[in-house]
Amino acid sequence: MKKKLLLLGCSISFGLTACTGKTEPPAEPELISMTVYSQGICQNWLPESIAESGLFHDIQTLRWMVPRGGIGIEEPSTVQNTSENAILSESSKILKEYDSQMKENWYFDFEDDNIWIRLNYHPYTPPEGVNDLAHDDLMLYVEGEDLHFAIQDTEDENVWEIKKIPEYGSWMEKELEMLYRLHMGL
Numbered sequence: 001m002k003k004k005l006l007l008l009g010c011s012i013s014f015g016l017t018a019c020t021g022k023t024e025p026p027a028e029p030e031l032i033s034m035t036v037y038s039q040g041i042c043q044n045w046l047p048e049s050i051a052e053s054g055l056f057h058d059i060q061t062l063r064w065m066v067p068r069g070g071i072g073i074e075e076p077s078t079v080q081n082t083s084e085n086a087i088l089s090e091s092s093k094i095l096k097e098y099d100s101q102m103k104e105n106w107y108f109d110f111e112d113d114n115i116w117i118r119l120n121y122h123p124y125t126p127p128e129g130v131n132d133l134a135h136d137d138l139m140l141y142v143e144g145e146d147l148h149f150a151i152q153d154t155e156d157e158n159v160w161e162i163k164k165i166p167e168y169g170s171w172m173e174k175e176l177e178m179l180y181r182l183h184m185g186l
Contacts, residue, residue, distance in 0.1 A: 029124040029135070035095065038115045038176040042094060042108050043184075053183075055175045059119065059140065066149045066163050067133050077163045087141045088150060088160055091118045115173060116141035123154040142169040 034045045034056065050056045065071055082088045095118070119138040126132035136152035139160070147168035153159040 027127060027130075029132075030122045032120040032122065035091065035118045035120060036176060036179065037091070037094075037110070037117075038173070039180065040110050040113065041180070042110055044098070045183075049183075053179060055117075055179050058175065059117065059138075062140070062149060062165075063133060063138060066165065067151075071168070072166055073163055074166075075164055077161050080160050080162055082158045082160065085150075085160070085162075087114055087116050087143075088139065090114060091116055091139060095120065114141070115169075115176065117172070117176075125154055140172060142172055145169045147172050 031047045033047065034050050036043050036045065062071075066073065080088070082092050117140045121135065121137055123136045124132075125134045133151065134154050136154050136157060138152070139148075139150040141148050141150070145167050147165040148162050149165060150160045150162045153161070
């Protein structure tokens with residue numbers, strides 16, 4: 001179980017710290033790492049390694065658009081437990097196995113042809129008055145021609161809300177090919 005990060009309400013002025021004693025949620029989601037699985041390779045990227053990539057910026061755009069129904073999303077979202085979805089299960093198993101290495105860049109070779117990205121966040125609930133998506137981890141994965149955007153519940157890490165983005169699977173495959181070519185020379 002992930003620990004929730006709460007910040008103590010403090011301000012610094014002229015080298016002195018004044019604290020209100022109230023806890024506040026982080027103003028922005030705090031990314032731990034981005035784990036990418038494609039072409040039989042699973043690689044973990046630290047935020048500073050991936051922050052300037054087009055793919056990361058595109059995912060942040062999707063994080064805003066998908067809950068609002070943009071880009072052709074017509075079907076209602078579904079809710080699944082991790083154990084009910086093979087790709088969610090696979091990613092959770094890999095992340096648990098390598099949890100101690102989440103703050104490092106790493107990669108491993110695997111045998112299957114699944115394609116997914118998991119953004120590993122500290123649980124995030126937007127502050128009051130902020131129109132943002134509450135989430136723990138976020139995942140994008142390809143099934144057939146479609147891309148699926150999965151939002152992990154902040155209270156129960158086994159519960160995911162999944163939204164299907166029709167015909168965007170090939171977009172993600174091409175983005176990952178570019179990512180691997182640019183960052184790994186593959």
